[in-house]
Amino acid sequence: MAGPPPGCPAHGLGPGGLRRLYGPEAENLSAVYEELRDEHGPVAPALLHEDVPIWVVLGHSENLHMVSTPTQYCRDTRQWTALQDGTIKPDHPLMPLVAWQPICCHAEGDEHLRLRGAVTGAMSTINHRGIRRHINRSTQHLVNKFCEEGRADLVAQFAEHLPMAVMCQILGMPDEYNDRIVHAARDMLKGTETSIASNAYIMDVLMRLTARRRAEPEDDFTSHLINHSARLNDEEVGQHLRVILMAAYEATANLLANVLRLVLTDPGFRAQLNGGQMTVPQAVEQSLWDEPPFSTQLPYVAKQDTELGGQRVRKGDGLLLGIAPGNVDPRVRPDLSANMMGNRSHLAFSGGPHECPGQDIGRAIADVGVDALLNRLPDIQLDCDEAELRWRTSILNRHLVELPVRFEPRPKQDVTAKPGHLSVPAQRTDWQVGIGQPEPAAPVPSPQPSAPPQAAPVPAEPARPMGAWRRFLRWWRGY
Numbered sequence: 203m204a205g206p207p208p209g210c211p212a213h214g215l216g217p218g219g220l221r222r223l224y225g226p227e228a229e230n231l232s233a234v235y236e237e238l239r240d241e242h243g244p245v246a247p248a249l250l251h252e253d254v255p256i257w258v259v260l261g262h263s264e265n266l267h268m269v270s271t272p273t274q275y276c277r278d279t280r281q282w283t284a285l286q287d288g289t290i291k292p293d294h295p296l297m298p299l300v301a302w303q304p305i306c307c308h309a310e311g312d313e314h315l316r317l318r319g320a321v322t323g324a325m326s327t328i329n330h331r332g333i334r335r336h337i338n339r340s341t342q343h344l345v346n347k348f349c350e351e352g353r354a355d356l357v358a359q360f361a362e363h364l365p366m367a368v369m370c371q372i373l374g375m376p377d378e379y380n381d382r383i384v385h386a387a388r389d390m391l392k393g394t395e396t397s398i399a400s401n402a403y404i405m406d407v408l409m410r411l412t413a414r415r416r417a418e419p420e421d422d423f424t425s426h427l428i429n430h431s432a433r434l435n436d437e438e439v440g441q442h443l444r445v446i447l448m449a450a451y452e453a454t455a456n457l458l459a460n461v462l463r464l465v466l467t468d469p470g471f472r473a474q475l476n477g478g479q480m481t482v483p484q485a486v487e488q489s490l491w492d493e494p495p496f497s498t499q500l501p502y503v504a505k506q507d508t509e510l511g512g513q514r515v516r517k518g519d520g521l522l523l524g525i526a527p528g529n530v531d532p533r534v535r536p537d538l539s540a541n542m543m544g545n546r547s548h549l550a551f552s553g554g555p556h557e558c559p560g561q562d563i564g565r566a567i568a569d570v571g572v573d574a575l576l577n578r579l580p581d582i583q584l585d586c587d588e589a590e591l592r593w594r595t596s597i598l599n600r601h602l603v604e605l606p607v608r609f610e611p612r613p614k615q616d617v618t619a620k621p622g623h624l625s626v627p628a629q630r631t632d633w634q635v636g637i638g639q640p641e642p643a644a645p646v647p648s649p650q651p652s653a654p655p656q657a658a659p660v661p662a663e664p665a666r667p668m669g670a671w672r673r674f675l676r677w678w679r680g681y
């Protein structure tokens with residue numbers, strides 16, 4: 203029997219009349235979430251790929267309760283009934299994201315403390331000032347590739363590359379940064395038939411890195427993770443590197459694109475930024491509310507029969523952390539146009555025991571990257587109508603396909619000079635307050651008695667040397 207025609211109320215429904223969160227029927231997931239909210243309230247039943255049942259948590263407080271109550275909900279996917287009974291098959295497109303792994307995200311209790319402690323311990327060794335300088339230099343390097351053209355796509359040429367360049371540096375594998383690893387990272391999160399192959403490539407890169415650093419440790423995140431007192435084995439190290447790389451890369455690539463889109467399409471937003479009423483970090487937080495890098499996170503699993511948002515949730519049921527729908531819950535944001543400046547209670551980085559440990563790195567990449575780009579290309583403008591912008595939507599996120607821009611062509615900048623090695627004018631020993639340094643006067647013959655008196659020449663004001671504050675800013679930004 204033929205399916206319902208497009209536009210029919212039954213279109214996009216699966217077994218049991220449940221709404222699908224995938225496929226052409228769910229190209230606008232934000233609208234689907236609002237329909238679910240209207241029909242079921244803050245927690246709603248729905249279907250993942252291949253019609254796997256899932257609870258979608260739509261309410262802000264319900265999401266916070268779920269992530270903050272480890273006695274009732276966990277992230278150990280081995281307890282998910284859909285995996286236990288074979289509903290989710292080994293070749294399921296979301297398998298790389300939901301299969302259990304020996305990582306802190308899927309652990310509980312003492313094991314979670316051991317693995318999470320290793321990750322946060324390695325994070326604590328990161329030189330954040332040095333990373334900010336590396337972010338700036340990487341930004342200048344990327345801008346150099348298109349600054350002379352006067353046009354660029356800030357998604358493909360900037361937002362998708364800067365986070366990977368920075369993360370490869372942090373992990374200790376800068377030589378692995380190239381177009382192939384960027385493409386694999388993008389493909390792996392799409393839930394397509396090639397996702398498994400892309401995941402295998404990423405894991406091969408990371409396991410080779412683990413073997414190298416096990417044999418020859420250096421001062422990088424991977425070495426500190428290996429040498430932590432938690433004594434992670436090679437598989438645990440490789441899997442943690444994978445989840446850190448992918449989460450940081452995807453989240454920050456989307457965050458960069460979203461912040462830049464806001465700057466380029468919202469005149470009021472850009473005016474506040476240019477006028478000093480809003481800083482780049484505040485702009486980033488606003489974007490984390492309105493367009494979080496990850497729309498959802500999956501799955502949480504109910505450890506016992508419980509109740510959430512008026513729904514009876516059974517032991518072993520899977521639940522979807524609804525980041526994007528939770529951020530627009532009308533109970534906490536009745537006016538979506540209201541400025542959320544300074545408010546960090548969004549769900550963009552989850553919460554509870556599994557809150558993102560690398561969120562400060564993501565914020566730094568967005569803060570420094572956007573600021574450096576706008577300083578380098580202050581006249582940058584969107585090169586299409588806003589209505590022409592397109593997104594690629596998946597269960598995990600809403601990814602901007604391209605962001606075409608135009609600007610006045612500019613020459614490349616030298617990004618090879620290291621901070622702290624810039625030439626500084628020699629210190630002067632003959633400062634005089636309030637006057638310039640006079641030039642040496644040439645001998646003047648004595649005037650004849652009949653000659654009128656001559657006015658003394660006014661010494662030229664020398665060029666003002668660069669002050670300490672300006673030199674500090676250049677050093678901090680890596681110029």
